[in-house]
Amino acid sequence: AKVVGDPERFRDYFTHQTGNTCALVSIKQVLGDLGRPAGEEELFWDAFGKGFITAGFTCDDPEDKSCRGTYDPATRLCSVVDRAGKRLAVAIDRNGNTLTADRSICVDSRRTGGMLPAAIGDYLALMSGRRVRNDMIPLSEELRAATKTDDVLTHALYIRETLLPKARAEVVEVLRKGKPVIVAMNARVLRQDSGPRAMHAVLVTAAVVGDDGTPLGFYLNDSATYEHGRFLPAAEFDEAWIQDDLQRVYIE
16 A cells, blocks of 8 residues: 555644634635635635625525624724625714724634535635636436436436546546545534534545545544644545535645
8 A cells, every 4th residue: 555645744734623614714724825824814704705705694574594704804893794795784883873884793604604615616716826626416407317317316426436436536636636625514424423414524635545546545534633744545535525425625
């Protein structure tokens, strides 16, 4: 067996995340290795101001949870907008005036805001100035076309027996070229605990490959648990990964 990639390469840029910022800390490591170092805090507010961070809020109707936070870098204040883009009242000043922007919204957004899957690749491309690939399990329509059936069990089998091996081989090939891969994993499966099912991004830095080319496991940097160079056997890696759509993001 041999190691493909370098588990130690990104140590200088690896930090413990301080919010729902696993994707940003993964991007931060890639940018640092490219000679573009940036802090987590700097990246969060930059990404939030440019619309790459999603922070959900309850609207005026408590049953409506479709509102989202926005950030204005010029004022360093945050607002809550509805689906139509209308800014809602979020605070009252000392004179009794209604405010549509307030720092308290920023505090809540920093605590809960995170990146949706598509935004990870888009923001990495913007910040690196490179072409980025962001792949995951295709939509139902594409699965239906590939399997020629609507049967969900057949789709699941196709994902596990066809798409998973291809995606795994793709990650190894990228690592072989000296590039890391950001992958999304099911946090509960990754940590083998009873916590909530949530998407969690980690940076894959290396793989152990058998003599026949089969991946035996992967090294990853997990910013939530502050584990650098954690080795995950292939079976455990696959199970956590397949439950979050086999997403892999990397610079081409």
